[in-house]
Amino acid sequence: MRVRRSGMHHDLMMTPPTSGRSxxxxxxxxxxxxxxxxxxxxxxxxxxxxxxxxxxxxxxxxxxxxxxxxxxxxxxxxxxxxxxxxxxxxxxxxxxAARVNKPIYNFEKEQRREYEKNREIYEVKLEVFKEQQEAKRNKLKAALVSGNAQRIETAQDELNKFIAEKPQPPAxxxxxxxxxxxxxxxxxxxxxxxxxxxxxxxxxxxxxxxxxxxxxxxxxxxxxxxxxxxxxxxxxxxxxxxxxxxxxxxxxxxxxxxxxxxxxxxxxxxxxxxxxxxxxxxxxxxxxxxxxxxxxxxxxxxxxxxxxxxxxxxxxxxxxxxxxxxxxxxxxxxxxxxxxxxxxxxxxxxxxxxxxxxxxxxxxxxxxxxxxxxxxxxxxxxxxxxxxxxxxxxxxxxxxxxxxxxxxxxxxFQQYPDYIKNTLSVLSYFQQVRDNGERYYRAADLRRSRLAILRDIDVRDQVLDLLINWGEITVFTFKNTGLVVIDLKPKLVYDPYMWSDFCNKEKLSQFYLMNPPLSQTPLQAQTFSRWR
CATH class of the missing domain: 3.40.50 (Rossmann fold)
Structure with missing residues (x-):
């Protein structure tokens, strides 16, 4: 029996599978x-x-x-x-399911037919029981009218014994x-x-x-x-x-x-x-x-x-x-x-x-x-x-x-700690940015994103550090100005056209066009203290 397991996009995003139990x-x-x-x-x-x-x-x-x-x-x-x-x-x-469960379905049908047959027999017995019960109730009423204690006791005992034998419905x-x-x-x-x-x-x-x-x-x-x-x-x-x-x-x-x-x-x-x-x-x-x-x-x-x-x-x-x-x-x-x-x-x-x-x-x-x-x-x-x-x-x-x-x-069910869940949320957000055709992202804009978790500096730094370790992003800083830029496609070669579009969108000066991220030193997230 061969059971293959589907993979995930990133090994570090999953709990490691159990070894030795294939x-x-x-x-x-x-x-x-x-x-x-x-x-x-x-x-x-x-x-x-x-x-x-x-x-x-x-x-x-x-x-x-x-x-x-x-x-x-x-x-x-x-x-x-x-x-x-x-x-x-x-x-x-x-x-x-149809092949495997067929014997159970057949058994259920057979049992249902048996139940219906037993139910009919039960209803007939119950009808006879009710008629006989009514006769014994009338006998008890007559005894009560007579006031004879012996007759009353005898009639009551007969009725109680009869009720104890009442037909029970089939299960x-x-x-x-x-x-x-x-x-x-x-x-x-x-x-x-x-x-x-x-x-x-x-x-x-x-x-x-x-x-x-x-x-x-x-x-x-x-x-x-x-x-x-x-x-x-x-x-x-x-x-x-x-x-x-x-x-x-x-x-x-x-x-x-x-x-x-x-x-x-x-x-x-x-x-x-x-x-x-x-x-x-x-x-x-x-x-x-x-x-x-x-x-x-x-x-x-x-x-x-x-x-x-x-x-x-x-x-x-x-x-x-x-x-x-x-x-x-x-x-x-x-x-x-x-x-x-x-x-x-x-x-x-x-x-x-x-x-x-x-x-x-x-x-x-x-x-x-x-x-x-x-x-x-x-x-x-x-x-x-x-x-x-x-x-x-x-x-x-x-x-x-x-x-x-x-x-x-x-x-x-993504049974992960909060920092992993936060990281996956940010990664999903970055993927949307990538899907919009963008590669470079201004780090300061994270605080203005729809992700509330990124308003917490400690959480933000922890998330970006993990994304760097996963190879999902690279972060660059311009030492002279303090501008921090995130490269969302770090495995691709430098793209001057996408960098130019980013600079124009952000209204950055000529200095940045002449000094692309390729010439800057990547940062680890723990050093992000003052972002622009």
Whole structure:
């Protein structure tokens, strides 16, 4: 499985990717998943990372109902995953999702038909019950009129015993939702088996529609927390031990729209920090078809993945017949894997210290190890069954997946310190000036720009110093006059025409035309004390 990573324009503008945890070789310790990714990815000609994420969403949808995992520090946590895969139109998100999730959609249809049949039977039983209940209520009324204590006690006991045998509605079979409100998802959890998945190949519907309006609920569900609802019409409802999977394939514009509206809240409560977030490389332009490939396409990997997913769905069907959330299996680490996991936990914790990889993304860092733990349990259950322990190999596969997504998360959401964010803002402003055809810029004009951060001398000097170090600008001073000029294209040779245009625009004297920046000494930003 080959997973390529897209680059950025400037290496110093990004958090360095995690070394030694490449997904280049796929997930070798998970042969069913590995072969499934290769098979489906090659058939559909979609990026392998996209295919892998869709497979993981499908696995989480089913296994969250069947198993929890024991962390290294003890206890019990869900195996549910929140997964978001960014991909533009044409990446074949829908094609991959349709193939991978087909067994789940078929299972949902079958369960819905079963529910409708059971619902009809229930309604008939309820109608008979109400008729018999009315007869017993009339018997109690007659006893009360007679005033005979024995008759009253007997009639009351019969009615109470009869009410205790009232037919119960069948549990709702809903497992998949897409464009539902959080309130509707809660109702489905309460009326059904408590396991819901939002699987969407058009994730913008979930992000910017009705589904994700109440973010704290989804944060709580990630942890499997209980919810006690108080409603005037429906009374109290206790939603306990529920599980929720989110698997969203979404375009960049939809994420930006969501963040424009909910970004502050999402960042404040660590909503995105709970996700496996990834940006697969767009492979459009390289998806060529050869006749030999069409003939020799290997479908075995897809068939084996689908067969295993169907096995788990059959297992889920059996569990649902005698449903009890306490019946979930508990996936544990092997002794060797536990030692490895403790070292990994400590490494992640240490990386949140000053100077560490996650220094400025501690919300994300605090969820990283738990996501690795959950994913290792999912991979173990899917590949080896309910009685298997998490091995070091499968744990390392989970580690590689999660750290790859972590790199994408840090890059996309720009988890940088303020001085880096300030520098990127100024660089964006300078790029607009470049796009207007200008090369030289008077430093004093920065104070009059629309960027308020540049009114602070310390911030301004720090930003320009970093841009100099990045090679984005060079700054020159004219010692005799104190004029400071910024060259926005320092890698290009001196351009006398652009310098002349700059001098004319700024109404500079002939002295400057005769002494261009080429003859001046570049400055480091720390020496900018008195700009003209």
């Amino acid at each position: 997904l280049e070789g796929g997930v070798p310790n998970c042969p069913i998943i590995h072969a499934g990714v290769e098979s489906i990815g090659n058939t559909v000609q979609a990026p392998n990372l996209l295919t892998l994420n869709v497979l993981l969403g499908a696995i989480s949808t089913v296994v969250q109902c069947l198993a929890d995992v024991e962390p290294v520090y003890g206890g019990r946590i869900p195996t549910s995953m929140y997964i978001c895969t960014k991909g533009e139109s044409g990446l074949r998100k829908s094609a991959v 709702k079979e809903t497992m998949l939702v897409e464009d539902s409100t959080g309130e509707a998802i809660q109702e489905e959890m309460y009326a059904g088996y408590g396991c819901i998945a939002v699987l969407s190949s058009e994730g913008g519907i979930a992000l910017n529609g009705h589904t994700l309006r109440h973010l704290p609920f989804f944060n709580a569900q990630w942890s499997g927390e209980s919810l006690l609802k108080h409603r005037k019409t429906s009374g109290n409802q206790s939603i306990e031990d529920t599980r929720l999977t989110l698997s969203l394939l979404v375009q960049d514009a939809a994420i930006k729209k969501f963040n424009d509206k909910h970004g502050d809240e999402a960042a404040g409560i660590g909503f995105w920090a709970r996700f496996l977030f990834s940006c697969p490389l767009n492979n459009q332009g390289s998806r060529f078809i050869e006749s030999n490939n069409l003939i020799t396409q290997d479908k075995e990997g897809e068939r084996n993945f689908t067969a295993r997913l169907e096995e788990l769905l059959d297992e889920l069907k059996q569990v649902r017949q005698n449903y009890d959330s306490g019946s979930r299996k508990l996936i544990k680490f092997s002794d060797e894997a536990r030692k490895y996991a403790i070292d990994l936990y400590n490494e992640i914790e240490n990386s949140q210290n000053p100077g560490g990889r996650l220094e400025y993304a501690t919300d994300h860092g605090s969820k990283l190890f738990e996501n690795i733990t959950r994913l290792a349990a999912l991979l173990t259950y899917f590949e080896l069954g309910s009685e298997a322990l998490i091995s070091v190999g499968i744990l390392q596969d989970a580690e590689r997946i999660v750290f790859h997504c972590s790199d994408d998360f840090l890059q996309y």
